[in-house]
Amino acid sequence: MEPVLLRARGVPDSRSIATYLAAGGYEGWKKALGMGPDAVTKEVLDSELRGRGGAGFPTGRKWSFVPKDHPGPRYLVCNADESEPGTFKDREIIEYDPHQVVEGVAIASFAIKANTAYIYIRGEFARWAKILEDAIAEARQRGFLGKNIMGSSFDLDIWVHRGAGAYICGEETALLESIEGKRGFPRLKPPFPAVVGVFGKPTVINNVETLACVPHIIVRGAAWFSSIGRPKNTGPKLFCVSGHVNRPGVFELPLGVTFREIIEEHAGGVRGGRKLKAFFPGGSSAPILTADEVDTGADFDACAAAGTMLGSGGVIVFDDTVDMVEVADNVAHFYAHESCGQCTPCREGSDWCMDILDRIVAGHGRPADPDTLLRICRFSSAGMTICPLGDAFALPISSIVNKYRSEFERRIAAATPLPQKKQPVLPWAGPRPGFGI
Amino acid sequence: MNTRPIVAASPEALQIVTFDAAMEARIAELLPRYPTRRAAILPVLWLCQERFGWISPGVVAAVAARLGEAPAFVEGVVSFYTMYQTAPPARYVLQVCTTLSCAWCGGRELVAHLKERLGISFGEITPDGTFQLVGVQCLGACGQAPVIQINDDYYENLDIAKLDAILDELAGRS
Numbered sequence: 079m080e081p082v083l084l085r086a087r088g089v090p091d092s093r094s095i096a097t098y099l100a101a102g103g104y105e106g107w108k109k110a111l112g113m114g115p116d117a118v119t120k121e122v123l124d125s126e127l128r129g130r131g132g133a134g135f136p137t138g139r140k141w142s143f144v145p146k147d148h149p150g151p152r153y154l155v156c157n158a159d160e161s162e163p164g165t166f167k168d169r170e171i172i173e174y175d176p177h178q179v180v181e182g183v184a185i186a187s188f189a190i191k192a193n194t195a196y197i198y199i200r201g202e203f204a205r206w207a208k209i210l211e212d213a214i215a216e217a218r219q220r221g222f223l224g225k226n227i228m229g230s231s232f233d234l235d236i237w238v239h240r241g242a243g244a245y246i247c248g249e250e251t252a253l254l255e256s257i258e259g260k261r262g263f264p265r266l267k268p269p270f271p272a273v274v275g276v277f278g279k280p281t282v283i284n285n286v287e288t289l290a291c292v293p294h295i296i297v298r299g300a301a302w303f304s305s306i307g308r309p310k311n312t313g314p315k316l317f318c319v320s321g322h323v324n325r326p327g328v329f330e331l332p333l334g335v336t337f338r339e340i341i342e343e344h345a346g347g348v349r350g351g352r353k354l355k356a357f358f359p360g361g362s363s364a365p366i367l368t369a370d371e372v373d374t375g376a377d378f379d380a381c382a383a384a385g386t387m388l389g390s391g392g393v394i395v396f397d398d399t400v401d402m403v404e405v406a407d408n409v410a411h412f413y414a415h416e417s418c419g420q421c422t423p424c425r426e427g428s429d430w431c432m433d434i435l436d437r438i439v440a441g442h443g444r445p446a447d448p449d450t451l452l453r454i455c456r457f458s459s460a461g462m463t464i465c466p467l468g469d470a471f472a473l474p475i476s477s478i479v480n481k482y483r484s485e486f487e488r489r490i491a492a493a494t495p496l497p498q499k500k501q502p503v504l505p506w507a508g509p510r511p512g513f514g515i
Numbered sequence: 516m517n518t519r520p521i522v523a524a525s526p527e528a529l530q531i532v533t534f535d536a537a538m539e540a541r542i543a544e545l546l547p548r549y550p551t552r553r554a555a556i557l558p559v560l561w562l563c564q565e566r567f568g569w570i571s572p573g574v575v576a577a578v579a580a581r582l583g584e585a586p587a588f589v590e591g592v593v594s595f596y597t598m599y600q601t602a603p604p605a606r607y608v609l610q611v612c613t614t615l616s617c618a619w620c621g622g623r624e625l626v627a628h629l630k631e632r633l634g635i636s637f638g639e640i641t642p643d644g645t646f647q648l649v650g651v652q653c654l655g656a657c658g659q660a661p662v663i664q665i666n667d668d669y670y671e672n673l674d675i676a677k678l679d680a681i682l683d684e685l686a687g688r689s
């Protein structure tokens with residue numbers, strides 16, 4: 079397809095406002111100011127744009143939850159935390175086309191009548207935070223931000239707020255706490271952020287890619303956007319392909335292509351002529367799919383029907399040399415490290431899974447281990463925790479145990495008892511989380 | 516869950532630091548961005564880390580006093596976020612991604628090589644204070660696996676030979 083979100087990739091000097099304006103940049107912003115907030119929201123609603131941050135919630139609907147009659151400030155927050163393993167698309171947008179993000183943030187802020195917007199970017203992305211700050215400064219200098227923008231009497235400031243290393247701050251309510259200057263502890267919902275958000279005010283949180291779609295919808299219309307993709311799964315989507323493929327990278331494709339097309343055609347197939355074994359379709363929080371499921375459609379509803387999630391669009395590919403027990407162990411290390419610790423099923427459950435999986439990998443598995451893992455995971459899903467991170471570790475681990483159980487059993491059959499009951503430490507695994515590391 | 520105490524590395528680390536005029540000017544720029552002073556904690560801590568190298572107990576006390584918070588509150592924030600250094604860091608902090616795409620595309624081999632070459636494990640610093648090895652989670656650059664972040668910079672598509680060349684270069688810098 080003709081690139082939309084990545085049209086600037088490869089264009090010389092693509093980050094500068096001059097290049098952006100020459101390609102029709104900020105036309106959407108001008109048009110939106112003329113349309114008024116309600117018409118902008120209606121256009122986004124009609125486009126059927128769904129959030130690209132993970133959950134696929136309809137963006138226009140989210141905007142319309144902000145109470146109309148609320149006196150006082152409200153906020154727009156752009157989520158550039160990009161921490162889901164396998165996801166590297168927001169960085170690509172910011173790298174090549176930061177003004178697209180600034181324009182999307184501006185239009186969304188106008189639609190919900192917010193005069194302040196924050197872009198929350200993960201701490202590691204120092205370079206990309208600077209790129210955004212430079213773009214914001216350029217836009218302000220040209221009068222696209224600030225006071226009385228283009229004579230519309232609408233004011234808007236955008237600030238970049240850097241995180242400092244915490245996956246959980248990608249979760250929207252943890253992110254709001256982090257903007258407020260606190261530890262990133264997710265909040266219980268309801269109230270939802272659209273009613274009580276950052277600083278206690280109505281707040282809309284959208285992902286970078288979601289907001290980057292908005293200027294195109296305003297300029298080219300909802301009908302154009304919804305003609306791309308499939309019904310209820312409309313528009314272009316960035317797929318990040320990593321792992322054992324010949325051409326890893328970010329590919330812009332209509333929602334609804336199959337994972338086979340993404341992996342085989344766009345990413346050049348499994349590398350070294352090997353066979354596909356398994357893949358995460360949407361970051362490591364999504365249940366894993368096997369090679370037999372590669373014809374699943376890459377959209378929100380097709381993934382849900384296949385028992386998984388499109389998530390962030392991070393496709394992680396494993397070839398037939400990969401040991402799935404070790405994959406489960408790696409996933410457990412990630413979530414054990416990133417659990418914020420508020421809820422027992424998530425904090426303890428992710429640690430227990432990590433301990434059990436480390437032990438199986440080290441050659442000391444026990445026959446009851448697979449069922450114990452499944453039981454721990456069951457206790458940490460389906461609403462047993464404050465935020466979805468509880469599900470995010472439980473679902474992928476239980477999917478691996480269920481789909482590759484024979485690999486667990488083979489290892490366990492050959493296992494020896496654990497010497498001195500000492501927890502084994504694997505030489506290659508990440509550091510074991512805990513106090514003092 | 517991961518949480519790290521702030522280390523009282525030396526008697527000086529306990530001394531409350533003072534912010535000079537340049538620092539105060541940057542703090543003054545930050546404050547109007549937020550409706551509360553508390554919201555400036557993360558950006559002010561970033562400024563301090565840039566300036567003082569790490570977040571010592573003395574920095575915590577100064578940030579708390581400047582923003583009207585209890586030191587315990589600021590310490591709670593610092594210990595939650597892994598990128599704030601809670602002990603004096605090495606000159607180069609090697610943050611090696613240990614997550615899926617990196618791990619299975621050569622990252623495990625890089626980790627083993629680094630541990631052997633530097634003679635240290637995760638969380639440790641070489642005796643000359645040049646390198647510190649930190650195992651981190653996905654850096655959001657998985658298409659360029661394996662990835663290492665050294666201080667603020669990303670190094671991508673690495674292999675052992677490229678990594679060795681980078682380390683030689685860094686170790687040679689004065």
Ligand SMILES: Cc1cc2nc3c(=O)[nH]c(=O)nc-3n(C[C@H](O)[C@H](O)[C@H](O)COP(=O)(O)O)c2cc1C
Nearest residue numbers: 129130131157159160161248249250284285288466
């Ligand atoms: C544990 C966890 C981590 C998340 N990380 C991110 C992230 O890094 N980036 C992101 O945009 N959304 C992330 N989300 C989703 C956000 O909570 C939120 O749904 C999203 O930013 C909303 O934007 P959207 O409607 O445009 O998708 C995460 C959610 C959870 C539960």
Ligand code: SF4
Nearest residue numbers: 418420421424463465
């Ligand atoms: S589910 Fe996990 S990450 Fe989410 S609030 Fe509970 S402990 Fe924290």
Ligand code: FES
Nearest residue numbers: 612617654656657
């Ligand atoms: S897995 Fe290493 S950068 Fe994502």
